[in-house]
Amino acid sequence: MYGFSIFMNTDLNETKRSYLTKMANRGFEGIFTSMHIPEDDVKLYKKRLIDLGGLAKANHLKLMVDISGDALSRSGFSFDNLAELKALGVTGLRMDYHISNATISKASQDITISLNASTITQQDIDELQANHANFDQLEAWHNYYPRPETGMSHDDFIEKNKCLRQHGFKVMAFVPGDADLRHPLYLGLPTLEAHRFLHPLAALMDMERMSVDDIYIGDGGLKEMTARQLSHYIKEQTVLLRGRAETADFSYVLGNHANRQDAARDVIRSATARFKAIPEIRPENTSARHKGAITIDNCDYGRYMGEIQIVKKDLQADSKVNRVGQIIAEDIALLDYIGAGQKFRIENEKQND
16 A cells, blocks of 8 residues: 655645645555654644544545654543544554553554554564554554664665564555655655655655555655656556657657566566557667667667667667667666566656646
Protein backbone atom coordinates (compact mmCIF):
# COMPACT_ATOMS: atom_id res chain seq x y z
CA MET A 1 0.00 0.00 0.00
CA TYR A 2 1.10 3.55 -0.71
CA GLY A 3 0.39 6.56 1.47
CA PHE A 4 1.30 10.19 2.02
CA SER A 5 1.65 12.67 4.88
CA ILE A 6 -0.51 15.59 5.94
CA PHE A 7 0.89 17.57 8.88
CA MET A 8 -1.22 19.57 11.32
CA ASN A 9 1.08 22.56 11.70
CA THR A 10 -1.63 24.61 9.96
CA ASP A 11 -5.37 24.30 9.53
CA LEU A 12 -6.58 22.02 6.77
CA ASN A 13 -6.77 24.76 4.15
CA GLU A 14 -7.99 24.44 0.58
CA THR A 15 -4.49 23.62 -0.69
CA LYS A 16 -4.15 20.66 1.67
CA ARG A 17 -7.72 19.52 1.00
CA SER A 18 -7.12 19.57 -2.75
CA TYR A 19 -3.80 17.72 -2.37
CA LEU A 20 -5.44 15.03 -0.21
CA THR A 21 -8.25 14.46 -2.69
CA LYS A 22 -5.87 14.32 -5.65
CA MET A 23 -3.63 11.82 -3.88
CA ALA A 24 -6.62 9.58 -3.15
CA ASN A 25 -7.61 9.72 -6.83
CA ARG A 26 -4.03 8.88 -7.83
CA GLY A 27 -4.09 5.52 -6.06
CA PHE A 28 -2.78 6.35 -2.58
CA GLU A 29 -4.64 4.61 0.23
CA GLY A 30 -3.37 6.03 3.51
CA ILE A 31 -2.50 9.23 5.38
CA PHE A 32 0.17 9.67 8.03
CA THR A 33 0.09 12.57 10.47
CA SER A 34 1.82 13.44 13.73
CA MET A 35 0.64 14.81 17.07
CA HIS A 36 4.04 15.34 18.66
CA ILE A 37 6.07 17.71 16.52
CA PRO A 38 7.80 20.11 18.97
CA GLU A 39 7.30 23.18 16.80
CA ASP A 40 3.51 22.74 16.61
CA ASP A 41 0.81 24.11 18.94
CA VAL A 42 -0.77 20.97 20.43
CA LYS A 43 -3.86 22.93 21.52
CA LEU A 44 -4.89 23.09 17.86
CA TYR A 45 -4.45 19.38 17.16
CA LYS A 46 -7.96 18.28 18.16
CA LYS A 47 -9.84 20.48 15.72
CA ARG A 48 -7.33 19.77 12.98
CA LEU A 49 -7.51 16.02 13.56
CA ILE A 50 -11.31 16.15 13.45
CA ASP A 51 -11.11 17.93 10.09
CA LEU A 52 -8.44 15.57 8.74
CA GLY A 53 -10.28 12.47 9.93
CA GLY A 54 -13.48 13.59 8.24
CA LEU A 55 -11.72 14.14 4.94
CA ALA A 56 -9.91 10.80 5.25
CA LYS A 57 -13.22 9.01 5.74
CA ALA A 58 -14.81 10.86 2.82
CA ASN A 59 -11.97 9.68 0.56
CA HIS A 60 -11.83 6.13 1.99
CA LEU A 61 -8.28 6.61 3.27
CA LYS A 62 -6.64 5.01 6.29
CA LEU A 63 -5.32 7.51 8.86
CA MET A 64 -2.30 6.67 11.03
CA VAL A 65 -1.51 9.18 13.80
CA ASP A 66 1.95 9.37 15.35
CA ILE A 67 1.91 9.95 19.11
CA SER A 68 4.30 9.82 22.06
CA GLY A 69 4.07 10.18 25.83
CA ASP A 70 1.08 12.32 26.79
CA ALA A 71 0.39 13.56 23.24
CA LEU A 72 -3.14 12.17 23.25
CA SER A 73 -4.18 13.71 26.57
CA ARG A 74 -2.58 17.07 25.76
CA SER A 75 -4.61 17.13 22.53
CA GLY A 76 -7.87 16.30 24.29
CA PHE A 77 -8.05 12.55 23.68
CA SER A 78 -7.51 9.47 25.82
CA PHE A 79 -6.32 5.86 25.59
CA ASP A 80 -9.44 5.03 27.60
CA ASN A 81 -11.69 6.23 24.78
CA LEU A 82 -10.16 5.06 21.53
CA ALA A 83 -13.67 4.73 20.10
CA GLU A 84 -13.75 8.53 19.88
CA LEU A 85 -10.65 8.54 17.69
CA LYS A 86 -11.98 5.76 15.49
CA ALA A 87 -15.24 7.65 15.03
CA LEU A 88 -13.26 10.64 13.77
CA GLY A 89 -11.63 8.51 11.06
CA VAL A 90 -8.40 7.50 12.82
CA THR A 91 -7.59 3.90 11.85
CA GLY A 92 -4.25 3.50 13.65
CA LEU A 93 -1.83 4.94 16.19
CA ARG A 94 1.93 4.91 15.78
CA MET A 95 3.47 4.58 19.23
CA ASP A 96 6.75 6.39 19.63
CA TYR A 97 8.71 6.93 22.85
CA HIS A 98 7.45 7.03 26.47
CA ILE A 99 4.45 4.71 25.99
CA SER A 100 4.55 1.46 27.95
CA ASN A 101 4.17 -1.92 26.33
CA ALA A 102 1.26 -2.57 28.68
CA THR A 103 -0.57 0.48 27.27
CA ILE A 104 0.30 -0.57 23.74
CA SER A 105 -1.00 -4.09 24.37
CA LYS A 106 -4.29 -2.81 25.69
CA ALA A 107 -4.76 -0.38 22.80
CA SER A 108 -4.04 -3.14 20.28
CA GLN A 109 -7.29 -4.79 21.26
CA ASP A 110 -9.23 -1.85 19.79
CA ILE A 111 -7.20 -0.27 17.00
CA THR A 112 -4.25 -0.90 14.67
CA ILE A 113 -1.00 -0.04 16.43
CA SER A 114 2.28 0.63 14.68
CA LEU A 115 5.47 0.21 16.65
CA ASN A 116 8.72 2.02 15.98
CA ALA A 117 10.37 -0.45 13.61
CA SER A 118 13.76 1.18 13.95
CA THR A 119 14.01 0.75 17.73
CA ILE A 120 11.86 -2.24 18.69
CA THR A 121 13.78 -4.89 20.63
CA GLN A 122 13.27 -8.52 21.56
CA GLN A 123 12.48 -7.37 25.08
CA ASP A 124 9.64 -5.22 23.71
CA ILE A 125 8.23 -8.19 21.84
CA ASP A 126 8.46 -10.39 24.93
CA GLU A 127 6.63 -7.76 27.02
CA LEU A 128 3.93 -7.36 24.40
CA GLN A 129 3.37 -11.12 24.38
CA ALA A 130 3.28 -11.18 28.19
CA ASN A 131 0.63 -8.45 28.12
CA HIS A 132 -1.46 -10.36 25.56
CA ALA A 133 -1.13 -7.79 22.79
CA ASN A 134 -3.17 -8.49 19.67
CA PHE A 135 -0.34 -9.14 17.20
CA ASP A 136 -2.83 -9.21 14.33
CA GLN A 137 -3.19 -5.46 14.91
CA LEU A 138 0.49 -4.67 15.37
CA GLU A 139 2.62 -3.24 12.56
CA ALA A 140 6.21 -1.99 12.39
CA TRP A 141 6.68 1.53 11.00
CA HIS A 142 10.15 2.93 10.50
CA ASN A 143 11.10 6.50 11.41
CA TYR A 144 11.78 9.29 8.99
CA TYR A 145 14.84 11.47 9.65
CA PRO A 146 14.60 15.27 9.16
CA ARG A 147 18.26 15.91 9.96
CA PRO A 148 20.76 15.13 7.17
CA GLU A 149 23.22 12.27 7.79
CA THR A 150 20.95 10.55 10.34
CA GLY A 151 18.91 8.29 8.04
CA MET A 152 19.43 4.53 8.03
CA SER A 153 21.78 2.66 5.70
CA HIS A 154 20.49 0.09 3.23
CA ASP A 155 22.29 -2.73 5.03
CA ASP A 156 20.94 -1.92 8.49
CA PHE A 157 17.46 -1.38 7.09
CA ILE A 158 17.42 -4.75 5.32
CA GLU A 159 18.76 -6.56 8.39
CA LYS A 160 16.17 -4.91 10.63
CA ASN A 161 13.38 -5.88 8.27
CA LYS A 162 14.51 -9.52 8.28
CA CYS A 163 14.12 -9.60 12.05
CA LEU A 164 10.72 -7.92 11.90
CA ARG A 165 9.53 -10.40 9.28
CA GLN A 166 10.60 -13.29 11.48
CA HIS A 167 8.18 -12.01 14.12
CA GLY A 168 5.37 -11.63 11.58
CA PHE A 169 5.30 -7.85 11.44
CA LYS A 170 4.03 -5.90 8.48
CA VAL A 171 6.75 -3.34 7.65
CA MET A 172 6.34 0.29 6.56
CA ALA A 173 8.89 3.00 5.65
CA PHE A 174 9.05 6.56 4.31
CA VAL A 175 10.47 8.11 1.16
CA PRO A 176 10.91 11.88 0.71
CA GLY A 177 8.58 14.24 -1.09
CA ASP A 178 9.73 17.18 -3.21
CA ALA A 179 7.26 19.93 -2.24
CA ASP A 180 5.94 21.40 1.01
CA LEU A 181 9.02 20.06 2.79
CA ARG A 182 8.58 19.98 6.55
CA HIS A 183 9.79 22.77 8.79
CA PRO A 184 12.18 23.70 10.28
CA LEU A 185 14.93 22.09 8.13
CA TYR A 186 13.12 21.53 4.81
CA LEU A 187 15.58 18.78 3.83
CA GLY A 188 13.30 15.82 3.24
CA LEU A 189 11.84 13.10 5.45
CA PRO A 190 13.32 9.77 4.32
CA THR A 191 13.88 6.58 6.25
CA LEU A 192 17.07 5.86 4.28
CA GLU A 193 19.74 8.54 4.07
CA ALA A 194 20.50 7.58 0.46
CA HIS A 195 16.96 8.66 -0.49
CA ARG A 196 17.12 12.17 0.99
CA PHE A 197 17.57 14.05 -2.29
CA LEU A 198 16.50 11.27 -4.66
CA HIS A 199 13.51 11.48 -6.99
CA PRO A 200 10.55 10.26 -4.86
CA LEU A 201 9.60 7.59 -7.40
CA ALA A 202 13.17 6.31 -7.60
CA ALA A 203 13.23 6.11 -3.79
CA LEU A 204 9.91 4.28 -3.77
CA MET A 205 11.05 1.75 -6.38
CA ASP A 206 14.27 1.19 -4.45
CA MET A 207 12.29 0.70 -1.24
CA GLU A 208 10.15 -1.97 -2.87
CA ARG A 209 13.24 -4.15 -3.27
CA MET A 210 13.71 -4.38 0.51
CA SER A 211 10.82 -6.36 2.00
CA VAL A 212 8.52 -3.41 2.70
CA ASP A 213 4.73 -3.70 2.68
CA ASP A 214 3.70 -0.05 2.84
CA ILE A 215 5.53 3.03 1.58
CA TYR A 216 4.52 6.56 2.54
CA ILE A 217 5.68 9.95 1.30
CA GLY A 218 7.28 11.48 4.39
CA ASP A 219 7.04 15.14 3.40
CA GLY A 220 3.79 17.03 3.09
CA GLY A 221 3.74 17.44 -0.67
CA LEU A 222 4.75 16.40 -4.17
CA LYS A 223 5.24 18.50 -7.26
CA GLU A 224 2.40 18.04 -9.73
CA MET A 225 4.56 16.15 -12.24
CA THR A 226 6.10 13.95 -9.55
CA ALA A 227 2.62 13.06 -8.29
CA ARG A 228 1.63 12.15 -11.84
CA GLN A 229 4.69 9.93 -12.22
CA LEU A 230 3.90 8.18 -8.94
CA SER A 231 0.29 7.69 -10.00
CA HIS A 232 1.36 6.12 -13.31
CA TYR A 233 3.55 3.71 -11.40
CA ILE A 234 0.98 2.87 -8.70
CA LYS A 235 -2.00 2.45 -11.02
CA GLU A 236 -0.35 1.21 -14.22
CA GLN A 237 3.06 -0.11 -13.04
CA THR A 238 4.60 2.21 -15.62
CA VAL A 239 7.59 4.54 -15.17
CA LEU A 240 6.85 7.85 -16.85
CA LEU A 241 9.97 9.50 -18.33
CA ARG A 242 10.31 12.93 -19.89
CA GLY A 243 12.58 13.32 -22.89
CA ARG A 244 14.00 16.23 -24.89
CA ALA A 245 14.11 15.91 -28.69
CA GLU A 246 17.44 16.07 -30.52
CA THR A 247 16.33 14.94 -34.00
CA ALA A 248 13.07 14.68 -35.93
CA ASP A 249 13.08 10.91 -35.34
CA PHE A 250 12.37 11.57 -31.65
CA SER A 251 8.66 11.13 -32.42
CA TYR A 252 9.29 7.41 -33.02
CA VAL A 253 10.36 6.81 -29.43
CA LEU A 254 7.38 8.47 -27.76
CA GLY A 255 4.77 6.26 -26.09
CA ASN A 256 4.67 3.00 -24.15
CA HIS A 257 7.52 0.50 -23.91
CA ALA A 258 8.74 -2.35 -21.73
CA ASN A 259 12.29 -3.28 -20.90
CA ARG A 260 13.24 -6.68 -22.28
CA GLN A 261 13.09 -9.60 -19.85
CA ASP A 262 16.73 -10.33 -20.62
CA ALA A 263 17.70 -6.89 -19.32
CA ALA A 264 20.96 -5.49 -20.64
CA ARG A 265 23.74 -4.12 -18.43
CA ASP A 266 24.35 -0.86 -20.30
CA VAL A 267 20.99 0.07 -21.84
CA ILE A 268 17.25 -0.24 -21.41
CA ARG A 269 16.01 -2.05 -24.54
CA SER A 270 12.44 -1.56 -25.67
CA ALA A 271 10.94 -5.03 -26.12
CA THR A 272 8.44 -3.84 -28.72
CA ALA A 273 10.42 -1.27 -30.72
CA ARG A 274 11.42 -3.50 -33.63
CA PHE A 275 7.79 -4.55 -34.14
CA LYS A 276 6.75 -0.97 -34.94
CA ALA A 277 6.33 0.05 -38.56
CA ILE A 278 8.80 2.87 -39.19
CA PRO A 279 10.51 4.18 -42.34
CA GLU A 280 14.18 3.63 -43.05
CA ILE A 281 16.30 5.29 -40.36
CA ARG A 282 19.28 7.06 -41.94
CA PRO A 283 22.42 7.79 -39.89
CA GLU A 284 22.06 11.09 -38.00
CA ASN A 285 23.52 12.51 -34.79
CA THR A 286 25.67 9.46 -34.13
CA SER A 287 27.59 11.22 -31.37
CA ALA A 288 28.67 9.91 -27.96
CA ARG A 289 25.81 8.60 -25.83
CA HIS A 290 25.68 9.92 -22.29
CA LYS A 291 23.50 8.42 -19.55
CA GLY A 292 19.88 9.10 -20.43
CA ALA A 293 20.45 9.29 -24.19
CA ILE A 294 17.51 7.91 -26.18
CA THR A 295 18.68 6.11 -29.31
CA ILE A 296 17.43 4.37 -32.44
CA ASP A 297 19.59 1.96 -34.40
CA ASN A 298 19.89 3.20 -37.97
CA CYS A 299 19.94 1.28 -41.26
CA ASP A 300 23.63 0.45 -40.92
CA TYR A 301 22.71 -1.92 -38.07
CA GLY A 302 20.87 -4.22 -40.46
CA ARG A 303 18.02 -6.14 -38.86
CA TYR A 304 18.46 -4.15 -35.64
CA MET A 305 17.30 -0.97 -37.40
CA GLY A 306 14.54 0.63 -35.32
CA GLU A 307 15.69 -0.74 -31.98
CA ILE A 308 15.01 1.84 -29.28
CA GLN A 309 17.24 2.11 -26.24
CA ILE A 310 17.84 4.38 -23.27
CA VAL A 311 21.48 4.49 -22.19
CA LYS A 312 22.19 3.65 -18.52
CA LYS A 313 25.91 4.52 -18.59
CA ASP A 314 28.07 6.72 -20.78
CA LEU A 315 28.87 4.99 -24.07
CA GLN A 316 31.08 6.00 -26.97
CA ALA A 317 29.75 7.10 -30.33
CA ASP A 318 28.57 4.39 -32.73
CA SER A 319 27.93 5.26 -36.38
CA LYS A 320 25.10 2.71 -36.44
CA VAL A 321 23.22 4.33 -33.52
CA ASN A 322 21.34 7.64 -33.76
CA ARG A 323 20.95 9.73 -30.63
CA VAL A 324 17.42 11.12 -31.06
CA GLY A 325 16.70 12.49 -27.59
CA GLN A 326 17.73 12.81 -23.97
CA ILE A 327 15.91 11.98 -20.72
CA ILE A 328 15.75 15.21 -18.73
CA ALA A 329 18.00 15.57 -15.69
CA GLU A 330 15.14 15.35 -13.18
CA ASP A 331 14.24 11.83 -14.38
CA ILE A 332 17.72 10.35 -14.86
CA ALA A 333 17.64 8.66 -11.43
CA LEU A 334 14.62 6.60 -12.49
CA LEU A 335 16.67 4.71 -15.09
CA ASP A 336 18.54 2.77 -12.40
CA TYR A 337 15.27 1.16 -11.28
CA ILE A 338 13.87 0.04 -14.64
CA GLY A 339 14.56 -3.67 -14.39
CA ALA A 340 13.64 -6.67 -16.50
CA GLY A 341 10.12 -6.44 -17.91
CA GLN A 342 9.43 -3.04 -16.34
CA LYS A 343 6.97 -0.94 -18.33
CA PHE A 344 7.94 2.65 -19.11
CA ARG A 345 6.59 5.52 -21.13
CA ILE A 346 8.51 8.31 -22.86
CA GLU A 347 6.80 11.69 -23.17
CA ASN A 348 8.04 14.91 -24.72
CA GLU A 349 9.01 17.27 -21.90
CA LYS A 350 7.20 20.09 -23.72
CA GLN A 351 3.79 18.46 -23.29
CA ASN A 352 4.31 18.63 -19.51
CA ASP A 353 5.13 22.37 -19.42
